[in-house]
Amino acid sequence: MLKKINIHSQNRYQLIDITKEIEEAVREDNVVNGLAVVFVPHSTAGLILTENEEGLKKDWISFLSSLVQKEELFHNKIDNNADSHLLSGLLGQNKILIIDSGHLLKGTWQQIFLVELDGPRERTIIIKILEG
Amino acid sequence: MLKKINIHSQNRYQLIDITKEIEEAVREDNVVNGLAVVFVPHSTAGLILTENEEGLKKDWISFLSSLVQKEELFHNKIDNNADSHLLSGLLGQNKILIIDSGHLLKGTWQQIFLVELDGPRERTIIIKILEG
Amino acid sequence: MLKKINIHSQNRYQLIDITKEIEEAVREDNVVNGLAVVFVPHSTAGLILTENEEGLKKDWISFLSSLVQKEELFHNKIDNNADSHLLSGLLGQNKILIIDSGHLLKGTWQQIFLVELDGPRERTIIIKILEG
Numbered sequence: 001m002l003k004k005i006n007i008h009s010q011n012r013y014q015l016i017d018i019t020k021e022i023e024e025a026v027r028e029d030n031v032v033n034g035l036a037v038v039f040v041p042h043s044t045a046g047l048i049l050t051e052n053e054e055g056l057k058k059d060w061i062s063f064l065s066s067l068v069q070k071e072e073l074f075h076n077k078i079d080n081n082a083d084s085h086l087l088s089g090l091l092g093q094n095k096i097l098i099i100d101s102g103h104l105l106k107g108t109w110q111q112i113f114l115v116e117l118d119g120p121r122e123r124t125i126i127i128k129i130l131e132g
Numbered sequence: 133m134l135k136k137i138n139i140h141s142q143n144r145y146q147l148i149d150i151t152k153e154i155e156e157a158v159r160e161d162n163v164v165n166g167l168a169v170v171f172v173p174h175s176t177a178g179l180i181l182t183e184n185e186e187g188l189k190k191d192w193i194s195f196l197s198s199l200v201q202k203e204e205l206f207h208n209k210i211d212n213n214a215d216s217h218l219l220s221g222l223l224g225q226n227k228i229l230i231i232d233s234g235h236l237l238k239g240t241w242q243q244i245f246l247v248e249l250d251g252p253r254e255r256t257i258i259i260k261i262l263e264g
Numbered sequence: 265m266l267k268k269i270n271i272h273s274q275n276r277y278q279l280i281d282i283t284k285e286i287e288e289a290v291r292e293d294n295v296v297n298g299l300a301v302v303f304v305p306h307s308t309a310g311l312i313l314t315e316n317e318e319g320l321k322k323d324w325i326s327f328l329s330s331l332v333q334k335e336e337l338f339h340n341k342i343d344n345n346a347d348s349h350l351l352s353g354l355l356g357q358n359k360i361l362i363i364d365s366g367h368l369l370k371g372t373w374q375q376i377f378l379v380e381l382d383g384p385r386e387r388t389i390i391i392k393i394l395e396g
Contacts (some may be wrong), residue, residue: 002364033134035169037261039297039362041371048221049351051175059206060221067199075325077223082323089312089324091307093374094360096226098171098260099371100134105258107173110225126369128362130299130396132262167267167301167393167394180353183307183349185308189348191338192353228358230303232266237390244358264394 001031001129009119013064014058015050016114018125022097022126025127026104034131036090036097041126044084044118046091051109064117084118092113133161133259141251145181147189147227148246150257154229157259166263168229168236173258176216176250178223183241196249216250223247231261246262265393268380273383277328279314279321280378282389286361290368293383298359298395300368305390307350310355315373316388328381348382355379363393 003025007016018038026036039048050056064087066090074082095112098105106112114123139148150170160170172179182188196219200206206214214253227244230237238244246255269282282302290300290360304311308320314320328351329355332338362369370376378387 008327008390035260037360037362039369041369041374043313043373049175049225049315050217050221056214056217059218062151062206063200063214068327074326082320082327084321085314085320086327089314091222092224092356092359093313095224095274096169096228096360098134098258099170100260105171105173107175109175110173122266128299128364129260132264132396167392179306181357182349182353188346188349191350193333193357194338195346195350210339220322223354224356227356228301230266230301232392237303238307239307245316262394264395 003127005125007114007123007125009116009121009123012119013061014116014119015060016116017052017111018114019111022112022127023104025101029129031099031129031131032102034099034129036099037094037128038112039094039126041124044081044088044116045123046088046093047095048091048113048115049110050113052111081118087117135259137257139255139257140179140246141253142176143254146194146248146251149184149243150246150247153244154244155236157238158231163231163261163263164234166261167232168231169226169260171258173241173256176220177255178220178225178247179227180223180245180247181242182245184243193262197239200228200249213250219249267391270387271387271389273380273385273387276383278380278383279324280315281375283375284376285374285375286391287326287368290363292381293393295363295393295395298363298393300363301358301392302360302376305384305388306366308352309387310352310357310379311359312355312377314377315372316375322330345382349379351355
């Protein structure tokens with residue numbers, strides 16, 4: 001099964017919890033055991049698993065900003081969003097999750113987040129479910 | 133096949149080679165060709181492939197520490213372990229490996245490591261093997 | 265299907281677009297729906313998805329260098345290439361892509377790059393295609 005979900009971001013850098021949407025796709029598919037591949041077809045957004053806690057979400061924004069704060073290094077990109085491209089590639093645009101007995105296997109403090117790095121924008125999340 | 137392995141870490145930051153455990157799971161499954169998905173259901177640990185060399189393991193600890201050393205940025209997390217969450221999300225909590233003719237495909241200098249980022253703790257490693 | 269491709273790098277740090285090679289492997293396999301796992305069996309190279317733009321490729325080199333520029337931290341590795349190992353593990357050596365209706369699903373600005381971190385060298389790219 002392949003499902004596409006549209007997400008609208010509000011800020012330039014933003015963490016958006018998409019766990020419910022992924023879990024719903026797994027339920028709809030009625031798969032018992034297999035894999036769920038989550039993918040964003042964008043080069044200025046990423047995916048991470050982290051805890052959904054307000055303070056930590058702010059820390060993520062500070063942390064990502066700190067990694068690309070040497071702006072003098074990034075003078076080449078026409079759209080002036082080199083930071084967005086670099087962080088997107090660094091975090092990666094895909095995650096693979098295990099489905100066991102109809103449920104996503106993940107830890108209590110692991111939620112799935114779209115990381116917007118050049119918002120606000122419309123983003124697409126693609127979920128592929130494979131049985132096995 | 134789904135297998136869970138428990139690992140006990142000793143230090144706050146620590147690299148633990150889990151290659152043998154993953155290889156044993158592949159052998160037990162008798163799979164010829166397919167994929168092995170390795171996953172840690174934690175938000176303060178990660179997985180990497182790197183060389184098992186004493187000096188390099190120390191360099192990993194220095195490197196990870198250097199990425200989150202701006203402590204003034206991270207004041208929001210209640211448990212005072214923002215660094216652990218950020219590095220866990222950055223490294224990622226899953227790896228996908230190819231199984232070919234009954235063996236994990238990997239380079240001579242590529243070992244699979246659990247990266248403990250908030251130890252000492254009991255950790256779980258989940259291995260899912262898919263034929264195909 | 266399992267395919268191996270050899271790539272020759274020219275510089276110490278270098279981004280090499282391997283999108284055509286991966287797309288060709290997908291075409292050769294005649295797979296309609298499934299997954300393509302791309303893997304480099306090396307501990308001093310990585311894989312990323314990013315835009316193929318000259319300025320951005322230069323920014324990637326600057327960015328990666330900036331992450332490991334505290335050389336005083338990395339004195340342990342015999343071969344004097346701790347930076348290569350650390351960045352390889354950080355970027356990761358695998359990517360998983362979705363195949364839909366015979367084509368790789370990816371965004372307009374997402375190309376697949378081998379990131380050479382200790383060149384010049386001969387590198388191997390392994391592509392595993394799974395139907396499903």
